Amino acid sequence: MTEYEVEVRVTPREGLLDPQGNAVARALRSLDFGGVEDVRVGKLIRLRVSADDALSARGRALEMCRKLLANPVTEDFQVDVREAVAL
Amino acid sequence: MPVAIVTFPGSNCDYDCYKALRDVLGVDAGFVWHRETSVGDADAVILPGGFSYGDHLRAGAIARFSPVMDAVAEFAGSGGLVLGICNGFQILCEAGLLPGALVRNDTRRFRGETVRVRVENATSPFTHAYERGQVLRLPIAHGEGGYLADEATLDELETQGRVAFRYVDAAGRATPEANPNGSARGIAGVLGAGGNVLGLMPHPERAVEELLGSTDGIGLFRSLVLSLAAAA
Numbered sequence: 001m002t003e004y005e006v007e008v009r010v011t012p013r014e015g016l017l018d019p020q021g022n023a024v025a026r027a028l029r030s031l032d033f034g035g036v037e038d039v040r041v042g043k044l045i046r047l048r049v050s051a052d053d054a055l056s057a058r059g060r061a062l063e064m065c066r067k068l069l070a071n072p073v074t075e076d077f078q079v080d081v082r083e084a085v086a087l
Numbered sequence: 088m089p090v091a092i093v094t095f096p097g098s099n100c101d102y103d104c105y106k107a108l109r110d111v112l113g114v115d116a117g118f119v120w121h122r123e124t125s126v127g128d129a130d131a132v133i134l135p136g137g138f139s140y141g142d143h144l145r146a147g148a149i150a151r152f153s154p155v156m157d158a159v160a161e162f163a164g165s166g167g168l169v170l171g172i173c174n175g176f177q178i179l180c181e182a183g184l185l186p187g188a189l190v191r192n193d194t195r196r197f198r199g200e201t202v203r204v205r206v207e208n209a210t211s212p213f214t215h216a217y218e219r220g221q222v223l224r225l226p227i228a229h230g231e232g233g234y235l236a237d238e239a240t241l242d243e244l245e246t247q248g249r250v251a252f253r254y255v256d257a258a259g260r261a262t263p264e265a266n267p268n269g270s271a272r273g274i275a276g277v278l279g280a281g282g283n284v285l286g287l288m289p290h291p292e293r294a295v296e297e298l299l300g301s302t303d304g305i306g307l308f309r310s311l312v313l314s315l316a317a318a319a
Contacts, residue, residue: 012190016235017269019195068152071145071181073188074235 001050003084004057010070010077011042045069054081089315090116091129093159093175095150100136100172103292107308111295114312121153130315131168132159134175136228136290146189146231147177156182168212168311169284173229176276176286185279185286186244187236193269197230201301202267204252204275204289205259211278212314213285214251216306222259223252223303225289227267232288234270234277241271252276252287 012018018040025039047064051057061079070077090108094101101118108116119126121139126132139150150156156178163169163184171179179185192198201224209219217223236244244250252275256265261273268288276287291304 016190017193017233019191019193019269023195068148069144071148071188073180073237074190 001052004049004051004054004081005084006047006049006057006061007080008045008047008061008065008069008077009042009080010045010065010075011040013074013076016074042075048084054083057081089130090114090133090311091119091126091131092116092133092135093119093121093126093155094135095121095137095139095153095174095178097139097141098135098137098174100174100290100292103290104133104135104172107292107295107305108312111305112308112312114308119155121150121155124154124158126155126158126162129162129167130318131170131311132162134159134169134171134178135292136173136175139174139178142231145177145181146174147179147181150174150178151182160184163279163281163284166281166283168314170213170307170311171284171286172290172292173227173232173288176288177231179284179286184284185277186240187234187277189231189288190233190235191231192229192233192267194267197228198232198267199226199228200267201226202275202289203255203257203259203265205255205261207250207253208248208278210248211251211282211285211310213278213307213310216310216313220259222255223306224294224301225291225304226293226301227289229268229288232268232270234268234274234288236271241274244274244277245272247280249278249280249282250274250276251278251285252289
């Protein structure tokens with residue numbers, strides 16, 4: 001078994017209203033950060049997962065997303081897997 | 088125990104439901120802890136409002152995996168009446184017992200106030216004591232009450248009469264201003280495909296006595312109780 005660092009990014013689905021993102025966009029503009037066209041606020045979930053290989057770690061993370069970590073009605077998700085650095 | 092009220096860690100409207108049923112309507116009701124794997128001999132199940140599991144991850148996302156939820160799904164699948172109020176509505180959506188999802192209010196604020204909703208379907212087991220088009224004053228108390236579903240699902244809900252309640256203004260019109268949370272089409276409550284599951288964001292259990300400022304919520308519990316009596 002190898003330990004993997006898995007990063008799950010959960011974001012509001014494209015086209016869905018994101019009140020948090022809009023508030024952040026407005027705040028950035030009021031701080032004179034010009035050129036901010038759009039802001040979407042999501043979640044980053046970091047996991048350490050033991051698995052036989054990266055592919056199976058990824059497969060399990062995707063299953064976690066579908067079952068719990070993301071709501072398919074309102075959220076998109078993306079999974080990144082890399083081998084954990086030995087502590 | 089004709090009506091089982093499920094208590095999750097973080098439920099806070101369970102006693103309000105209990106009192107609405109016991110004290111106001113004189114109906115037997117009891118609590119079922121979320122660790123239970125059965126709803127016993129209940130004739131109806133209520134998932135009450137609150138903040139189960141601290142609303143972590145998403146409201147209702149963790150509660151929907153509580154052991155009791157398998158029993159609730161089975162109960163609903165066999166035609167049993169299941170009512171989800173506020174957090175209970177969120178749990179029913181997360182569990183897939185109702186379509187759609189509830190997201191953060193478009194106003195970005197927690198809304199705790201009395202709103203008006205119009206009864207859109209007065210034939211369901213939960214709403215038949217009302218008149219269609221009747222406007223109710225009910226409290227809301229939520230941060231994540233924006234009802235969303237894809238357009239096809241929303242159209243289906245409309246054509247099948249499964250929109251139970253809609254946010255309206257004092258004149259009974261569904262305007263954007265009357266919509267407290269950005270819900271699609273101003274939807275405040277929806278029925279499942281079988282008509283035996285209802286979820287709504289407003290709190291009827293907090294509007295059952297004059298002292299509470301409105302008695303408009305009592306009709307929902309009366310409907311439920313009459314439905315049980317008719318089925319018995």
